[in-house]
Amino acid sequence: MNAEIRGRGFLLKQRSFLKFYLITKIEQQKGYGLQMLDDLENEFKPFAYSPTHTELYKSLHELKDEGIIDWHRQLKPETDLQEIKIYRIVDQEKANLYKKQMKVELDRCYGLLRKALQDNY
């Protein structure tokens, strides 16, 4: 379990980070895939982090495989006949557990970086 979230190593994996963020975004009904990617890019621009669409989709697929989310196809409203996928939490318990575990992991990494900043300056 935690083995999935942190691979016995240094800092957390990007995949876990994205899955974690996506859970929150889906809870808040923040649109479809590329839409969420766009949001993330903007949010993280100050931190020079720009996730790729491939990583985003792989994260969504993993969340589905783990039974945390689900999706259904739908036509993009208003504009045209483009098809998109709308995501939704199907197991809030699992979602909460994932976020809880990630909180521990984020705190760990946060502390590690703080230590580095304190030790070396």
Next chain:
Amino acid sequence: MNAEIRGRGFLLKQRSFLKFYLITKIEQQKGYGLQMLDDLENEFKPFAYSPTHTELYKSLHELKDEGIIDWHRQLKPETDLQEIKIYRIVDQEKANLYKKQMKVELDRCYGLLRKALQDNY
């Protein structure tokens, strides 16, 4: 330059992190390779991070290739006839530059994690 320190991505690489820490340890004359590794393991135990000896040596070799450090062989004092390597900074300018760039990178990652903690809880 920065491309070496951060690979266009998410969080910083372990290698950079270790090189950065090793510079400080060498500045403080903290013994030889495995000795420093042992120190790091103890320091990071609360953060469940335990670097490997291979990564440590690769970091030291890179620092040497970049002309930041140097070493000479020496017999382990007092105890027995074991040979060890003693490291030393040979270009303090470069060392300072590396640490300065890493400071920027650490701050970036630190901010990114803080944002994650704020956004999702």
Next chain:
DNA sequence: CCATGAACACGCTGTTCATCG
């Protein structure tokens, strides 16, 4: 072109093997 996805390739890092006193 947009949205989603798969295939492929590269690079980081851990596990294992090697050498020398």
Next chain:
DNA sequence: CGATGAACAGCGTGTTCATGG
């Protein structure tokens, strides 16, 4: 066995290619 190092293998992630509106 301690210290250093090389060779090898796995896997996370970015780049490229593919498909369907």
